[in-house]
Amino acid sequence: EDQVTQSPEALRLQEGESSSLNCSYTVSGLRGLFWYRQDPGKGPEFLFTLYSAGEEKEKERLKATLTKKESFLHITAPKPEDSATYLCAVQGAGGSYIPTFGRGTSLIVHP
Amino acid sequence: EAQVTQNPRYLITVTGKKLTVTCSQNMNHEYMSWYRQDPGLGLRQIYYSMNVEVTDKGDVPEGYKVSRKEKRNFPLILESPSPNQTSLYFCASSPGQGLTETQYFGPGTRLLVL
Numbered sequence: 573e574d575q576v577t578q579s580p581e582a583l584r585l586q587e588g589e590s591s592s593l594n595c596s597y598t599v600s601g602l603r604g605l606f607w608y609r610q611d612p613g614k615g616p617e618f619l620f621t622l623y624s625a626g627e628e629k630e631k632e633r634l635k636a637t638l639t640k641k642e643s644f645l646h647i648t649a650p651k652p653e654d655s656a657t658y659l660c661a662v663q664g665a666g667g668s669y670i671p672t673f674g675r676g677t678s679l680i681v682h683p
Numbered sequence: 684e685a686q687v688t689q690n691p692r693y694l695i696t697v698t699g700k701k702l703t704v705t706c707s708q709n710m711n712h713e714y715m716s717w718y719r720q721d722p723g724l725g726l727r728q729i730y731y732s733m734n735v736e737v738t739d740k741g742d743v744p745e746g747y748k749v750s751r752k753e754k755r756n757f758p759l760i761l762e763s764p765s766p767n768q769t770s771l772y773f774c775a776s777s778p779g780q781g782l783t784e785t786q787y788f789g790p791g792t793r794l795l796v797l
Contacts, residue, residue, distance in 0.1 A: 615773050615790055
């Protein structure tokens with residue numbers, strides 16, 4: 573059974589204070605690891621897909637990295653508008669196409 | 684504007700009264716799915732569809748039905764809702780078949796079953 577654990581559950585940062593969110597996973601063959609951002613009362617918004625260990629992707633102040641056991645979402649010099657819940661999900665290479673989501677990290681960036 | 688729409692956005696109903704939540708996407712996507720989101724449990728997939736007339740169970744399909752008669756629509760049907768189906772529901776679509784990359788989510792439907 574695929575599993576995803578995100579840490580920390582909640583994170584408070586000052587504007588400009590860089591940090592990282594962690595997503596640890598176990599899966600029998602990784603088809604893809606996904607990062608989403610979810611604002612209160614809205615649906616998740618796709619950020620990145622990573623397919624293999626060593627891969628990195630960037631978008632504005634966000635950078636996602638992947639190893640064989642975990643993924644990090646690095647936030648550089650965050651702004652208050654980066655406040656949201658960040659979700660990680662994996663899809664294994666088994667027969668089903670069902671993704672497994674973590675519980676998310678709630679990020680608050682104070683001005 | 685490319686989007687996934689869901690209706691209704693909010694729904695209060697009573698146990699046993701059949702209901703349908705509609706989902707429509709205007710991006711010509713092959714893959715569509717339904718999720719429920721509960722506090723402390725994260726998103727869990729209910730059903731998914733890789734193409735018209737092709738549907739399959741997700742992690743939590745019990746008590747739900749779906750159909751995919753047209754590419755753009757993927758309604759979620761609760762034949763006899765129960766209080767444990769009170770949740771926040773999301774529909775999503777993706778351009779790829781099978782690999783759920785770049786999923787676009789709808790705005791959500793908040794359901795309360797009394």
